Amino acid sequence: MTSKSKKSAPEKNKSAKSKGGKKKTPAQAEPPQIEKEPTAAQVPATAPVPAPAPVPEAEVAVSPAVDAGDRERLLHGTHHDPHSVLGAHLVPGGVAFRAFRPYARSVTVVSGELRAELHDDGDGFFSGLLPLREVPEYRLLVAYEGNVHETADAYAFLPTLGDLDLHLIGEGRHEQLWQALGAHPTTHQGVTGTRFAVWAPNARGVRVAGSFNFFDGTGHPMRSLGSTGVWELFVPGLGEGELYKFEITRADGSRTLRADPMARRTEVPPATSSVVTASHHEWGDEEWLARRADRAVHEAPFSVYEIHLPSWRPGLTYRQLAEQLPAYVKDLGFTHVELMPVAEHPFGGSWGYQVTGFYAPTARLGTPDDFKYLVDALHRAGIGVIMDWVPAHFPRDDWALAEFDGRPLYEHSDPLRAAHPDWGTLEFDFGRREVRNFLVANAVYWCEEFHIDGLRVDAVASMLYLDYSREPGQWTPNEHGGRENLDAVAFLQEMNATVYRRCPGVVTVAEESTAWDGVTRPTHLKGPSGFGGLGFGLKWNMGWMHDSLQYMSHEPVHRRYHHHEMTFSMVYAYSENYVLPISHDEVVHGKRSLVSKMPGDWWQQRAGLRAYLGFMWAHPGKQLLFMGQEFAQGAEWSEAHGPDWWLLDPAYGAESDHRGVRDLVRDLNTVYRDTPGLWQLDTDASGFQWIVGDAAEDNVLAFLRYDAEGNPLLAVSHFSPVVRHDYRLGVPEDVPAWHEVLNTDAGRYGGGDVIHPDPVKPEATGWHGRPASIRLTLPPLATVWLRPA
Template sequence: MIAEELLDRVAAGAYHAPHDVLGLHEGRDAAGRSFWWVRARRPLAQTVTAVFADGETVPLAHVRAGIWEGRRSGRPEAYELETSYADDSGYTADDPYRHLPTVGEFDLHLIGEGRHERLWEVLGARVREDDGTRGTAFAVWAPDAQAVRVVGDFNAWDGAGHAMRSLGSSGIWELFVPAVDVGAVYKYEILTPDGEWILKADPLARLAETPPSTGSVVTSSSYIWGDGGWMTDRGVAQPANRPMSVYEMHVGSWRPGLGYRELAEPLIAHMHELGFTHVEFLPLAEHPFGGSWGYQVSGYYAPTSRYGRPDDLRYLIDELHQAGIGVILDWVPGHFPKDGFALGRFDGRPVYEHPDPRRGEHKDWGTYIFDYGRNEVRNFLVANALYWLDEFHVDGLRVDAVASMLYLDYSREDGEWEPNVHGGRENLEAIRFLQETNATAYRLHPGVAMIAEESTSFPGVTAPTSEGGLGFGFKWNMGWMNDSLVYIERDPMYRAHHAGELSFSFVYAFSENFILPISHDEVVHGKGSLLSKMPGDHWRKLANTRAYLAYMWSHPGKQLLFMGQEFGQLSEWSESRGLDWWLLDQPSHRQLQDFVGALGRTYGDHPALWARDGDADAFRRLGAPEWNPDVLAFCREDGDGGMLVSVCNFGGNPVDGMTLDLPRPGAWREVLNSDAAAYGGSGVGNLGRIHADSDGRARLTVPPLGVLWLVPD
């Protein structure tokens, strides 16, 4: 006999082990002969009959509170339940509680250790066939829950008949639900330690409803990739020694109304016209508030459904790869929002977030901080990085807000943070997490680029983890960005007194593998667009922009430019509207975009600008007999005899007959002139050719607010 209290809990869907009661269970009669109990939950039913695969039918009798049972002799078989009701309606269905667990013991061990590198194949909602039945296996980590139920449009959002089983101390709950297929909307209903039922979206959902709806959606991929050549080549590449110029964009406001699939053709054409090698998407993981630009994530494994289905995103990335364009994705493991339907207080207690608010909450952002020291949380995030690299073939992850992860006192006053075990301010658990993520990503996906948005002087961001570094492939050079923007915003009349702001970056340019970013953060919140930062009238603003970009593309490091700056967007960016593409109808803005295209193509054609970005021996400043504080000149070398000299004049007047000591005697030629008439400039230059004497000394004309790129002829 089963206790009435237990039957009531099973009937209510509030028991942690419903499979211990429901389904098939072996029994023995008084003579010791084996038989099988069949139990099912069918409230309000008139009759319930178990129909076995071998043809035997077993009528079940009502026991209590909608629980029915019967018995059969012989071996256990697959069965279905025929149910009838008083209104003469009825249905036949497979029984979820006859199925074995879909999460194996080894999977549970790996999750407990924080080492399951394909977590998305074990947790979440997975369409599969189990014992001849097609359905969906649900699994979720909720270690403090008293009970967990699956609710959705397939059970009228009443989860009492779909209570999940607890898989012991792992904290994992699991249930296979027959007949649930792609497109079903669901959530988990969790009984908290305080006895409250709460509804939560699936942390491992691979698709979510389009916001403001918050349900998770069962999905399965049928996409067939065509980028095999790209992936093979990527696997043997070293991104630091290859050209990388990145076009950063927000999908929703690039050309509003375009989904993932519709975006492919115009984006590829634009990328080819501009000569960018990579596109970087602002975060595409599901997020509840569009105004967060994707930086407050609620569904880490779900591409936002605002622009289509996951296979639509696969199509976009595949098309970009086949067009020779790499894809970088912004990734946000530093914090997550407090929205009640998502990760926060997931089972009524801190689960994904650190329980101590001194470590678990961001005061400035109103968000939670992950508990990086908890194995399952670390596993959730490491596997998520691998998920995007594996399932979507992305070529790199730009990790957001790394500085906020590294320091326990980040944006906190004295008394608001707790030192680490050594009394320091470093977040040791977060550091280990970043090291593990990078090391695992490079081990499993060689050739990708892990990129840190890190704004402090933390040592060894791009040093290997074997040497105690964080193991990133690149670090955003925020110092270069801040100094160069302060300089370029000055009136040319005063720049001569601040030349160090422009050249100071050369002191540390080779301390890390850098990317030079002019990102979305620099063109919002009252900062204005890049063009609007420039001093002077419209002609001078455009000239300054061309010169600044040419300096940036020739500076050691890779480049990143946010969308709209390539054609001189006048207003600062807003995610709520599209770019001002109409500006391309104006010749001066079209000429700026033409210049950016020439910049990108010329950059790609000259390995001196990218082959040895991190090598100080491949860079040298160039001097002249007469020093001009407005002029900055330097040489880049590729190691195979190729070189390129960049001469930058940020003064408002041309420099005629300037003497410059070039690194090689003989003929040199201009391969780029930012002041060329074709790009809207004044046309000042050297008719394409310069001669250096036997000592390498040459006389040349440097245009106003202009940059020349010179190569040996």
């Protein structure tokens, strides 16, 4: 139990009155009935304990005071085993009680009817020798100026981590590391409090500092648990909401105050303390989780709405977002949302890509349970949740991970390997087993604790190559003389294998911009390069994104010279399991919004955007669209104010300019989900056939998509601003008629309404190498989808 106190008393204290009446001598008390490790049910924290029998007078007593060496190490924060000194210990002459309580006026031991005030040894040390045969159950009354604090003694407890935890941590194989390290409210040996544990193998000493001791950790030294590098302390009486950090004494004797790398909650930035927390959320997404793994993601509909939560509707909390976001995304028909990084980060302008709190959802929008509430609401609306995950690097803030315990720990010890050349950050040391464990467990943590359905892994290319953005002489080849980062390869393989084994139905997605072989190949299968697959479920198709946007940026009269930019993706379309990403990266930093990339006047820009979206949704691969692009926002995205929602207001007077594009996105998703040919064989070449891929002069692309039963969908994209009448296309002969199911030129989308309301019947005229053909009127700057009538 804690309460506020004056600064002169650096612990929160609770007023306590001494019991009246004459003290009983030990001879008058019954012998104690004490178990080594009583449970909460056996020995309540407040229950009085009888005093043990006295020690025979013949024994020679020793001084109970802390010796000079231990005293010095405790004062300077360099003691590796304070529990061996502080607390209660059997010694010749009885039981020695030692307490280290800086700023205390007095310390009294209370055990049942026994009360004994300890001697003040100076500098916050108190000691006393009681003539007892066994260490009793006891509490401390610590008097400060103006109040008295009653508490169990933190140094009377066994370690809260067991041998199995320590073994797994030492091996780098603790897949639920967050349950062992960090801060956890708990009941230990029948007493409620918070257990703290941190990995700091290079530290000379570690202490817990927090709101409960005015961030002066002097009186709360932690103990080192063997060779694992883990330091641990159970602090009785502490609960949820307490702020804390770890005060680390470096090898050179200097001290640094660090946030907990495993903190599951943080203060709201720019404040940097960790927060003791426990989850109380009751999940309601059992039905979602039960069917999530029914169908492999690469064989299922997967259209993603990418969101930056702080700016989607600026000012909304997680719980307020849960009232609006699921309904909006469900109305538009997206199957998933992808959240830009949610993990805590100090600088909002990084959009979350420079993480300091890998285990904590950003406190800017609420608590961890509030974030769970949002995920739960999305699941109950039938929407999956993908989260951007950033294991490639971390910022250099001196209160976070950089040289955490005085030496490179999470980062590589080689400065050339540690410093990221592009972002001014530090790269993780993927070759260190504890660092790999920290990251692999983090991936599992988000999936298991927050029910996340997928992780989109950021900046994979920067992890895979030792020479990424580095000049000759700035990098060292691997043991085989190559440029591949073998440690990063092993880490990614371990992460993917672990996540897929532990979390059925979860997908991992790689943002990987190179031609690395086997990004989505299983880890146990080797490719031509000799490496096993990285094991991702999906990979962003950065080549398709770059080429297709390059094509669309050209004036239509010049597109004939760039036709290959729209067809080249089919050369490698089945080399990986692809996502087609129009992400936040494409609509910032002067790249312009998606609609603004299109040439021509406003009508042509909107028509070009609609045609492009129709082509994208029909192309093999999954879809991803960044917020604001679904209604043709003309301005670049800004994290300061988010999408220009006012463009959708009917009072704006733009008729269907923006609302029409949003209606098209809704219909694209609806037809997409209802047409297995558009997603079932995304990774199988038998699901695609060109009708015409070389009509460069006409700016026309036409192809068929097939489902597993052989049912076709015909997609025709026309990227010229003219109407083409009676445009002949070869088609399969076994389809009696074709029905238009989507036309991006429809009037309700803001187009010219050049549509095909009636079924289109094939003619027995061979064309494009096929025995039958149809004649269509191609709308200007439009994509048309047709299915068998």
